[in-house]
Amino acid sequence: xxxxxxxxxxxxxxxxxxxxxxxxxxxxxxxxxxxxxxxxxxxxxxxxxxxxxxxxxxxxxxxxxxxxxxxxxxxxxxxxxxxxxxxxxxxxxxxxxxxxxxxxxxxxxxxxxxx
Numbered sequence: 001x002x003x004x005x006x007x008x009x010x011x012x013x014x015x016x017x018x019x020x021x022x023x024x025x026x027x028x029x030x031x032x033x034x035x036x037x038x039x040x041x042x043x044x045x046x047x048x049x050x051x052x053x054x055x056x057x058x059x060x061x062x063x064x065x066x067x068x069x070x071x072x073x074x075x076x077x078x079x080x081x082x083x084x085x086x087x088x089x090x091x092x093x094x095x096x097x098x099x100x101x102x103x104x105x106x107x108x109x110x111x112x113x114x115x
Contacts, residue, residue, distance in 0.1 A: 016065065019048045024072060033074065035084035044113065046084055049074070088114040 022042035027033060035046045052069055055061040056076040061069075091111050096102055104112040 019045060020068060020072075023049060023074075027072065039084070043109075047113070053077070 053076050106112050
């Protein structure tokens with residue numbers, strides 16, 4: 001049991017570290033964390049960062065993770081993703097207007113993952 005719990009925690013930490021590395025690469029190539037709808041890098045990075053910021057604002061983020069994110073320049077506000085969020089919201093409104101519903105097909109990978 002302990003081995004399984006340790007293994008699961010280890011896998012979770014590796015996934016977190018992997019996303020953090022993607023975040024650093026994004027910042028290195030773009031200069032900041034302002035994602036927009038043209039970003040085609042790591043799947044789920046925007047949502048991952050949003051979750052880290054939510055957890056940070058709520059005080060639920062592990063201290064070591066919070067420190068790493070803050071040292072990289074992440075703040076807990078949502079300004080990192082506002083532009084991306086607005087673009088996706090506008091795309092979703094246009095989709096609804098055209099199709100009459102919000103059931104975005106998986107073929108629209110970016111919008112469907114955002115919703």
